[in-house]
Every structure is written in C-alpha cells, then in structure tokens.
Amino acid sequence: MELRQLHYFVKVARKQHVTQAAEELHVAQSAVSRQIHQLEEELGVDLFQQKGRNLQLTPVGKLFLTRVEGILADLQRSVHEIHEFLDPELGEIRLGFPHSLGIHLIPSVVSQFRKNHPNVKFRFKQGMYNTLLKDVMEGEVDLAFISPSPDKHEFVTSEHMLTEELFAIMPSNHPLAGCESIRLDQLKDESFVLFREGYSLRPIVWNACLKAGFTPIIGFEGEETDTIRGLVAAGMGVSLLPGMALFETSSLQPVKVKVSEPNVTRSIGVIRRSNEDLPLVADVFHKFLLDYFKELK
Structure with missing residues (x-):
C-alpha cells in the first residue's frame, strides 16, 4: 500500500468522480483508476460503487476513509512539527482561553510576544473550564489559560500566573x-x-x-x-x-x-498536557509567559 494510493483514494471519495479527482491531482484519469483498483485488490474489498455518473463509497469504504483521513492528518502534523523544530519562528501556537480573558489579557500577551517573534502564528479557541481541560488533554490546543487554576490534575500540569x-x-x-x-x-x-x-x-x-x-x-x-x-x-x-x-x-x-x-x-493559570513535551514554538511561548507574569507580580 502506497501513500500515493491513499491520497488518490481520499480525493476520489471527496469528489465522487474519478475524472474530477484526476484534474485536481493533475494526473491522468487512468492513473487514478489504476491506483484505486490496486488498492481495492490489496484490501480485498470494494471501496466504491457506481451510482449514475458518480462513485459512492461502500460502507467499508466510508470506514476506510475515516481511518485514512486520520492517518494523513497525523502525517501532516508530523511534517509541520519537523518544520517547527527546524525553525520555531515559523510555527503555530494553539492557545485556549475563557472569554473573559479575550478582551484585554490575551491581546496584550500575544502582541508583546510577537514583538520578538513576528512570524509565529496563533490559533485561538475559547471555551468554558471543562471544555478547556478537555481541549488540552485531547491535544486540540497546546496551552490554555484557565480560571481557577487547578491545584492537581491527573492529565494536565498547571502553573499559576496571576x-x-x-x-x-x-x-x-x-x-x-x-x-x-x-x-x-x-x-x-x-x-x-x-x-x-x-x-x-x-x-x-x-x-x-x-x-x-x-x-x-x-x-x-x-x-x-x-x-x-x-x-x-x-x-x-x-x-x-x-x-x-x-x-x-x-x-x-x-x-x-x-x-x-x-x-x-x-486565580488564573496556564495548563498543558502532563508528561509530554510541548512543540518547540509553544515551549518558547510558555517560557515567555512565565517571565511575563513574573514581572507583573
């Protein structure tokens, strides 16, 4: 099974049409059809069924699509992490916070950080207390401001900020x-x-x-x-x-x-996943936060 076959499969599944998938992939229609056929032969199942002029996923095809999309997403994240490792200044920080901190604190902290790291991107996610805990534990965000700051938690590490x-x-x-x-x-x-x-x-x-x-x-x-x-x-x-x-x-x-x-x-703290290293760019931001709030005390 080749990575190219998985990419072709996902594209055909989304377009429901081999010709349209081939056009977006910039390859010949016959090449796409051949790769899909080889993939089905290797798996021993039909992934698609004809419905009019379109192709429709079979039940097992739908299951396979879910798994393949997860695999390709993990692969993309791995490539992204490698790029961050080589140059953290081009990375992205995924940050969660409650709505009450979005009016003043988050804009102030982020603007101060970007003075020395202008190319770092941020992806923000707002939520309530339990939602923020869940987002950190499940890897939806790297760091999250949270209030109150939890004293002890099995899966997250918390540090009091202010x-x-x-x-x-x-x-x-x-x-x-x-x-x-x-x-x-x-x-x-x-x-x-x-x-x-x-x-x-x-x-x-x-x-x-x-x-x-x-x-x-x-x-x-x-x-x-x-x-x-x-x-x-x-x-x-x-x-x-x-x-x-x-x-x-x-x-x-x-x-x-x-x-x-x-x-x-x-109390306001910052939480991250326990027993897991932060992505390099998020670790730079985390150390900045510790210094930033230390100076405010």
Whole structure:
C-alpha cells in the first residue's frame, strides 16, 4: 500500500468522480483508476460503487476513509512539527482561553510576544473550564489559560500566573454607585446578573455571596462578560466581574466599585498536557509567559 494510493483514494471519495479527482491531482484519469483498483485488490474489498455518473463509497469504504483521513492528518502534523523544530519562528501556537480573558489579557500577551517573534502564528479557541481541560488533554490546543487554576490534575500540569480582583458592578444611577468601596452584603437584596452554570466565574461570585451571609437573587443569566456588563449597565441588576473584563467596549458601561469585605479574587493559570513535551514554538511561548507574569507580580 502506497501513500500515493491513499491520497488518490481520499480525493476520489471527496469528489465522487474519478475524472474530477484526476484534474485536481493533475494526473491522468487512468492513473487514478489504476491506483484505486490496486488498492481495492490489496484490501480485498470494494471501496466504491457506481451510482449514475458518480462513485459512492461502500460502507467499508466510508470506514476506510475515516481511518485514512486520520492517518494523513497525523502525517501532516508530523511534517509541520519537523518544520517547527527546524525553525520555531515559523510555527503555530494553539492557545485556549475563557472569554473573559479575550478582551484585554490575551491581546496584550500575544502582541508583546510577537514583538520578538513576528512570524509565529496563533490559533485561538475559547471555551468554558471543562471544555478547556478537555481541549488540552485531547491535544486540540497546546496551552490554555484557565480560571481557577487547578491545584492537581491527573492529565494536565498547571502553573499559576496571576490573581485578579473582582469588583462589584452596578448601574450608574444605583445608590451605591458613588461609593469608593462597599461590603458585599450591602447588595444582598439586589437582583444579580450571573454567568450560567458551567462558567467558572459563577461559583466564585456565588461563594463570595454565601461568605458575606446571603444567597444571591438571580435575575438574569448570561454567557459572556459583554452580556453581563451590558445588562447591569441597563439597570437589570448588579454583579461581580474581574477588572480585565471591565475595559470599555461600548458606550453603555456599568459603574465598578471595590468590594472591601470579603476580598473576592480569581486565580488564573496556564495548563498543558502532563508528561509530554510541548512543540518547540509553544515551549518558547510558555517560557515567555512565565517571565511575563513574573514581572507583573
């Protein structure tokens, strides 16, 4: 079985037509037909069946296509990794992060890194806490910012980067909007705008309210910091958000007030797969992150 046969097979399977596949491969139609025939003879099965003027995969052909596409993708990744090894400045970093860090932190970190590594590419993927863990474990991303930073995990290694304060936010006409700081229990009778279940900021806010002696009244739930901030600014309730999520992105902005009691913070870390070396370009970025956040402390 030759690699050329696998490429021809995938192309015919996608085009469902030998002539069209041959045109895209820039080879003779007879060469494509011959390679497919030899592949079927070696496997001892029919991979295609005629349907009108087109070719259709047989059930076993569909199974074979799934496996072959995976093999060719792994091969392409291997070639890419070799190129990265030879020149990490031409590599790509696959980075995951929660939405709340995409407003300010990620753009700041990436722009700073690219000052000295202008040719490095980034592929970003946003997600919730459990999604980011899964993406790292399954190799969808090389590194992921995550909050809270897990203390121990069987499959990922976590390194703490920074601790961020959360502020109370409220409409500009709220009675407490002019205060320099407040106690969280001063909001016990207010309607809260919270992230829905599954977002890491929700339990942080919920537990802070419990610590202050009350259970928050949920008025609205959202999935993005822009939504939370906008609903609060529009007078739909109050909430708590980290400072990095409060950079102005529209004319409608809530007022932020420091919470003096209890002190509400979130930890932010970077995770990677345990017992596995990072691709060279991702390792360069990882070392940059350690230095970058060390200087901020």
